[in-house]
Amino acid sequence: MVAFVGREDQLAVLDSLLTKVAGAIPDDPRPGQCLLIRGRRRIGKSSLVEAFVDRTPAPAVFFTAAGAAEQVELEAFVEAVSSSDLPDRAVFDDATPGNWSAALRQLAGVLPDDRPSVVVIDEVPYLVERVDAFEGILQRAWDREFSRKPVLLILIGSDLSMMEALSSYGRPFHQRGKEMVLGPLNPAEVGDMLQLPPAEAFDAALVTGGLPLICAGWPPGAGLRQFLAAELANPVSPLLVSAERSLAAEFPESAMARSILSAIGSGERTFTNIARAAGGISHSTLTRAADVLIGKRMVAAELPVALTPSKERRYRVTDPYLRFWLTFIAPHLPEIERLRGDLTLRRIEAGWTSWRGRAVEPLLRESLARLLPDSSLPAAPAIGSYWTRSNSIEIDIVGADRAPVAQQLLFLGSIKWLEHAPFDDHDLLALQRHRAALTDDPVPLLTISRSGVRVSELAASYGPDDLLEAWRRD
Template sequence: MVAFVGRKQELGILDGLLTEVRNTASGAKPGQCLLIRGRRRIGKSSLVEAFVERTGTPAVFFTAAGASEAVELEAFADAVSTSALPEREVFADALPGNWSAAFRQLAGVLPDDRPSVVVIDEVPYLMDRVDAFEGILQRAWDRELCRKPVLLVLIGSDLSMMEALGSYGRPFHQRGREMVLGPLNPAEVGEMIGLDPPAAFDAALVTGGLPLICAAWQPGAGLWDFLAAQLGNPVSPLLVSAERSLAAEFPESAMAATVLSAIGSGERTFTNIARAAGNISHSTLTRATETLVDKRIVAAEIPVATRPSREKRYRVTDPYLRFWLTFGRPYLPEIERLRGDLVLNRVRVGWASWRGRAIEPLLRDSLARLLPDDHLPSASVVGSYWTRSNNVEIDVVGADRALIARELLFLGSIKWLENAAFDDHDLVALQRHRTAVTDAPVPLIALSRAGVQTTGLHAAYGPADLLTAWRR
């Protein structure tokens, strides 16, 4: 299936848990629970649906919708009564009055002699709307559900709430294992679409590795053909995915959405974000950025160095969302008038500049996954360094620990242009910046799309090298 390229590890985890359930079916507590979290539209539900379909195990799949408790209970009863579970007719005959009764009734229809799967999707809606839902779930699991040969899968898109569900001090702590489902990585995107390494990184930036958007990319098609088709269609996945995700993330928080737009447009410092968001107050911006960071939509970063720094900067974590905020959202009226060609021209003009900044976090992550190799040691953190005035900016800094490093392991520069190699001029600039942060002969490296035309570097990495980090 197209949407599950690269999901072999996750499917293997699900298979392994179901095998545990099957092998301990005769035990006192054979049940297993898995908590899956990941950003919206990342493919969490589709992954579990594919797993259930592949195994052929009796299953019930319920998706909460943020409605009232009575409406959710009715939907849950309908999901069970139309499932493949034995004795499911019980739910058609008697609607439970609360969630404690619903889970107790569910345990009664789960088979005792073979495995089954129960999936509750969008659990944070229930946590938010149902009083003491976590305690209800914990009691149902401890008293009834875990005594059945069942795999209970709890799915959620609100990352902070899903983390809290299994955290210390909460009722469901240590009841389930956890899986974080991320986007398709650059190697998987390239494999899915049939692209060479440089193009695979470009595709990963534009699609964010979201399976639904990747599936709309015709295999072997180039970036500009893909963008022309997507921008020419007002309801294309590239245009509607972000809008739907943000509407679900911020149904009542307009200020967080405004601040996100300011960061997505390229503003990185607190002062500039406040100005771009309409000169909002310090306290308002603080609350908004905390919301965005808690939801993992925005990252708040500080320079990696051996001395403390207060120069915090913000960035949108999802490159696809960053692309949409820059080239999609501001020009939706033109796209709706079927003038996507005008937007495409803007992308062409701004592409090199936008990509040059947007690619940096992805390449640093690639390098961190690649190391150690024959040239460099493993680094606990691979980040970057900057000063308030930006007179010193170092794209890649490898260090032994985050916050305040004891030792800098390597420094590097990123040059990601099609036809401009990393040359002597770039090396001299990198050497000059090294002297601004350390007197030690820290190794210098380059990450370059078009290769290297200089000597004096400790190591150099191109698209093919960095893509191998994601194939391990």
């Protein structure tokens, strides 16, 4: 089993909800609690809840939808209840419900009245898609039956936009449950799990995306090259197959969305270049597909943070692991399957420094946002970057009062993430020149450098140790 490093807070939330259910017996006429958990695929949502169910003495039923036809899903649900440890589960052997409304009502009827129980429905979006009016069915079952039982109902989903919509205003299940967003392991958690120093922890976070299943294959203390060599020698390793399985589930019938995602993942950032890399598709087709990717939180569309408006939108893949996979793994899967992962490894080593320099920037900006304020710089409501169409001016870090059009710039900075090249006078001169192109004000300057600094004119400088520590704060 994958160790749940960094999931203590989430397990504590589940424990507290079940404790609240137990404490409501018998005085509260509605002791039930509901929790909606969302997070991208293979992030560990199901494993987290399975670990919770395994360690609680409360009887439980765990059902996972598979995207099959309505009747097939219903039969699988009945089987899950029949094989659970609910005390009255045999009722489902004697009377098989004919529809989902009856199935949920029958399940509520066999839940204990005098002690808490747990009901888990995983991949709820599949049911919303396949079962007519499932949201309304779920809402009625909760209002009329489940909320009146001492039960913790856990609803899990990987389709982020659909799970957000499930509890949004105007939808049947609005305000029926609490929400939990499960993200990847953060860089500090990755570093702790893999026993890596701070700079290498950030590298590991980029390659694994903080996915517990991939992190579990990384030998504690091993370097990046050792990990990659072992994973690339195994055609079914999680590093190789996790992205493909996630994409197959997200886009079972949309080759265009995958094509555009591949173009962005390979390094194309502008609308025109993405359209060209995706085969010369029309702008309207790209717009529709990009909207789907953005809605699924797989792609971010960003504008420069500046004092004046800009239309120079750029796109990036939000998940660093998927970005790594699209760049280095996906185009060369055939050679890996021929057990020539050594060729892929050489290609990664040749392109690693350049790829990492760009891929690490969003993660470092988020780390800085967690770190500030400190004795040198204020907190910034918005931390982004700035660029021009020609890329003649690029500023890696722009802290401002709002984005993308700011009223006040709070600080500007440069990221230099190289092993043996500290931030020096040449880098400072370039940053000062770019500041002059953006504003006449003496906005404070900073750097984030992997290898330290050789100048003293900066307002602040941060290294891997500082930024990793920011993730340990509550």
